[in-house]
Amino acid sequence: MSQRLTIEGFSGQVLLPGDPEYDEARTIWNRMIDRRPEIIARCLTVTDVVTAVRWARAEGVPLTVRGGGHSIPGHSVIDDGLVIDLTGMNAVEVDPAARLVRVQGGALLGDVDRATQEFGLATPAGAISHTGAGGLILGGGLGWTMRKYGLTVDNLIAAQLVTAEGDVIVADRNEHQDLFWALRGGGGNFGVVTEFTLKLHERGPVYLAAHAFELEDAAAVLRGMRDIMPTSHDDLVWSAFFRMLPDWDWAPAGRVGDRVLLAPLAWLGDHDEGRAVIDEYLAHLGVTPLAQSHGSIPYVELQSLNDDLNAHGHFNYHKSSFLKQLDDDTIDVLVRQGSRIASANSQLEVLSMGGAIARIPETETAFAHRTALWPVNVCGIWKPHEDSQLNKDWVVNTFNELRPHLGDGSYLNFGGSDATEVESHEGYGDHWRRLREVKTVYDPGNIFRHNANIPPLSEADA
Numbered sequence: 001m002s003q004r005l006t007i008e009g010f011s012g013q014v015l016l017p018g019d020p021e022y023d024e025a026r027t028i029w030n031r032m033i034d035r036r037p038e039i040i041a042r043c044l045t046v047t048d049v050v051t052a053v054r055w056a057r058a059e060g061v062p063l064t065v066r067g068g069g070h071s072i073p074g075h076s077v078i079d080d081g082l083v084i085d086l087t088g089m090n091a092v093e094v095d096p097a098a099r100l101v102r103v104q105g106g107a108l109l110g111d112v113d114r115a116t117q118e119f120g121l122a123t124p125a126g127a128i129s130h131t132g133a134g135g136l137i138l139g140g141g142l143g144w145t146m147r148k149y150g151l152t153v154d155n156l157i158a159a160q161l162v163t164a165e166g167d168v169i170v171a172d173r174n175e176h177q178d179l180f181w182a183l184r185g186g187g188g189n190f191g192v193v194t195e196f197t198l199k200l201h202e203r204g205p206v207y208l209a210a211h212a213f214e215l216e217d218a219a220a221v222l223r224g225m226r227d228i229m230p231t232s233h234d235d236l237v238w239s240a241f242f243r244m245l246p247d248w249d250w251a252p253a254g255r256v257g258d259r260v261l262l263a264p265l266a267w268l269g270d271h272d273e274g275r276a277v278i279d280e281y282l283a284h285l286g287v288t289p290l291a292q293s294h295g296s297i298p299y300v301e302l303q304s305l306n307d308d309l310n311a312h313g314h315f316n317y318h319k320s321s322f323l324k325q326l327d328d329d330t331i332d333v334l335v336r337q338g339s340r341i342a343s344a345n346s347q348l349e350v351l352s353m354g355g356a357i358a359r360i361p362e363t364e365t366a367f368a369h370r371t372a373l374w375p376v377n378v379c380g381i382w383k384p385h386e387d388s389q390l391n392k393d394w395v396v397n398t399f400n401e402l403r404p405h406l407g408d409g410s411y412l413n414f415g416g417s418d419a420t421e422v423e424s425h426e427g428y429g430d431h432w433r434r435l436r437e438v439k440t441v442y443d444p445g446n447i448f449r450h451n452a453n454i455p456p457l458s459e460a461d462a
């Protein structure tokens with residue numbers, strides 16, 4: 001009988017093909033990804049991470065890192081290699097006096113929000129609570145509060161990481177400044193982050209005004225978003241999602257499953273003021289929602305409101321970029337393709353950035369899209385038994401129709417399902433050369449390459 005593969009000195013759980021938990025451990029959010037690692041190392045301590053990285057190097061085994069497992073292209077699982085699985089390292093420690101939170105590399109956003117809200121505090125993060133904090137932070141971090149508090153990376157104070165050499169270092173404004181810059185938008189290219197330290201803000205409930213509009217009114221809503229958001233108060237958040245109407249308690253009887261435009265507006269300041277501002281903006285649209293739900297919502301609830309709509313276990317094929325502008329021609333394409341959505345979970349979404357994000361200089365962090373206003377995501381999401389070709393075709397056709405209206409690159413974390421090397425490169429924008437220089441210092445052998453990769457510089461690049 002052959003000997004079982006082990007990692008000497010590893011205190012966590014090692015899973016191999018055939019082990020009872022192996023299949024569950026190799027399954028990630030996007031069910032379309034079906035890869036079979038040679039070995040999955042479920043780490044419990046920083047020393048485990050060090051041991052796993054050193055083992056992979058010594059054995060010449062390719063590796064990847066798994067946090068929350070939400071990478072849409074499946075960067076967190078690898079065929080015939082080692083998965084450094086951080087899911088067991090999900091502790092969150094709040095220091096309310098210092099307004100800081102320390103988050104282990106495998107924590108989920110919900111872990112962070114629940115712990116920080118115990119003290120009425122929050123750090124800005126994404127909108128679905130089962131997303132991993134690790135991947136989200138390293139790519140930038142867009143969410144409900146970004147226009148007020150900045151991206152998640154704008155709130156990063158320090159990162160402890162295990163380098164390609166297997167050393168444990170801390171990057172912050174004083175130590176390894178080049179690395180600290182690169183970690184704020186450069187993804188998982190530089191090492192395994194075992195702990196993030198993030199700034200906290202006082203955060204109470206939010207005033208949320210959710211609406212569903214008929215498709216024939218969608219253009220008016222998007223025009224309103226275009227007119228209002230670029231100069232609006234940082235407290236206002238406004239997104240637009242074409243999708244089939246979910247079975248929500250405020251959805252009118254008989255309309256569930258119809259294609260609509262969902263337009264949630266949230267106000268992060270005083271609720272009476274928010275109600276007045278939002279009512280004024282709605283009046284400006286000149287159209288009436290087919291359904292709406294307005295009211296105060298606790299922050300943790302807001303942060304998990306759409307968890308079920310984005311549940312695990314679906315097939316996913318996404319493409320993403322930024323709109324050059326939300327002009328009438330672009331709106332025509334969005335409405336046309338929004339009316340052709342092919343399955344109940346798919347969505348075509350336009351977010352609005354600006355606010356605090358755009359006031360930070362582009363060179364401050366590696367996040368490359370501070371001046372972009374309108375991220376656009378074409379998300380094909382369907383059940384495994386549904387027609388994959390139909391759903392993929394809708395994504396590809398929509399993206400092709402949008403292409404003349406798209407700016408450069410895409411947000412790293414919404415990186416397309418089959419992003420090419422060129423598209424990944426464009427995701428880093430003007431920071432490409434500087435990121436490659438930092439990569440050359442910290443990971444010259446490109447050990448961390450199963451990601452939107454930043455290759456180290458070679459002699460040919462000199």
Ligand code: FAD
Nearest residue numbers: 067068069070071075076105126127132134135142188193
């Ligand atoms: P994983 O799949 O576990 O990891 C992906 C890659 O990230 C890894 O391979 C590795 O390269 C890197 N990585 C992860 N953790 C670490 C670590 N500790 N150290 C080093 N490298 C690491 N993004 C937003 O900005 N805002 C949103 O609101 C948002 N919502 C989303 C909702 C859903 C349902 C999904 C699927 C994605 C969403 N995203 C959002 C995108 C999300 O930020 C990325 O998918 C991100 O990669 C998820 O992080 P993860 O830890 O779950 O990823």
